[in-house]
Amino acid sequence: MTPTHGSPAPAVGRRALLAGGAAAAGAALLGAGGPAHAASGAPWPTVIRLPDGFRPEGITVGGGPYAYLGSLGDGSVYRVDLRTGRGRIVSEGPGTPSVGLKLDGRGRLxxxxxGEGIRVVDAGSGRVLAAYRPATATPTFVNDVHLTPRAAWFTDSYQPVLYALPLGRGGALPAADEMVRLPLGGDWNQAPGEVVNANGITRTPDGKALLVVQSGAGVLHRVDPRTGVTRRVDLGDAPLLTNGDGLLLRGRTLYVVQNRQNAVDVLELSADGSSGVRRRRITDPAFDVPTTVAAYRGRLYLPNARFTTTPTPTTPYTLVAVPA
Structure with missing residues (x-):
């Protein structure tokens, strides 16, 4: 099945697309606890070398000690063993960028x-299972994704809209005309042109709404999945989330990557995600414009996209681990 177009869906079903994701998302991201040591007793690497010229952006970690990263260059997907740092390409790219990505419990990325929309890839074989092109104004920049048991939600950095792929029984992928297009309203103030607006996406701690960071404005929004109405999350006197990128929720703790700041802000949110306070900031000398974040065994893993370095086929790239 290769759907190619999306269209609006009735608002009545949008809340259901979010339901059921509160516990599952955190469990899939965090994995088991305990110190990060291989069976040999050797510590897991804290800096992992990726293929030269790979240009990583998105990262996802499943139930085991393996991370998947997408390439901004040719769109390939790289699988790396977090215990050893060894990895391989598991899906050859289509020649267009892969940005955010998430792995579900059925082995699908x-x-x-x-600008090429959305695709679903079998993580084992690398085969493209489905592809979707949102029916919306151009230009588009489908940037990041959040999974619930009932849907995959995507941001568009160039358009004030979210997309959702409703999942059927047994996780069945939707047909083209079942793709949801949810315009953003309320407090959302879209910067015009090819400016990065909506970027990272996750859920609220209570699982009833979505959280989206507006990168250029440095603002975190709570989004009603039924209506698209957004409300700015009240973070008190905390600094703006300038260049906010990937988001990771762990309980009520939200990690917000700020790429060109080489930092991760750690926020403690209210249950409904309407407010929060900044608790600390994570930095590391090995950061070189990290973009997204995943977690496993008490560590955060961030790919260095190196946006301030001109990419070449021999440019080195790394994945950095820091304590969560």
Whole structure:
């Protein structure tokens, strides 16, 4: 099945697309606890070398000690063993960027493909299972993705809209005309042109709404999945989330990557996600414009996209681990 177009869906079903994701998302991201040591007793690497010229952006970790990263260059997907740092390409790219990506419990990677829309990839074989092109104004920049048991939600950095792929029984992928297009309203103030607006996406701690960071404005929004109405999350006197990128929720703790700041802000949110306070900031000398974040065994893993370095086929790239 290869759907190619999306269309609006009735608002009545949108809340259901979010339901059921509160516990599952955190469990899939965090994995088991305990110190990060291999069976040999050797510590797991804290800096992992990726293929030269790979240009990583998105990262996802499943139930085991393996991370998947997408390439902004040719869209390939790289699988790396977090215990050893060894990895390989598991899906050859289509020649267009892969941005955010998430792995579900059925071994499928949901990949944001920037201007090329969305594709779903079998993580084992690398085969493209489905592809979707949102029916919306151009330009588009499908940037990041959040999974619930009932849907995959995507941001568009160039358009004030979210997309959702409703999942059927047994996780069945939707047909083209079942793709949801949810315009953003309320407090959302879209910067015009090819400016990065909506970027990272996750859920609220109570699982009833979505959280989206507006990168250029440095603002975190709570989004009603039924209506698209957004409300700015009240973070008190905390600094703006400038260049906010990937989001990771762990309980009520939200990690917000700020790429060109080489930092991760750690927020403690209210249950409904309407307010929060900044608790600390994580930095590391090994950061070089990290973009997204995943967690496993008490560590955060961040790919260095190196946006301030001109990419070449021999440019080195790394994945950095820091304590969560």
């Amino acid at each position: 949901f990949v944001a493909g920037r």
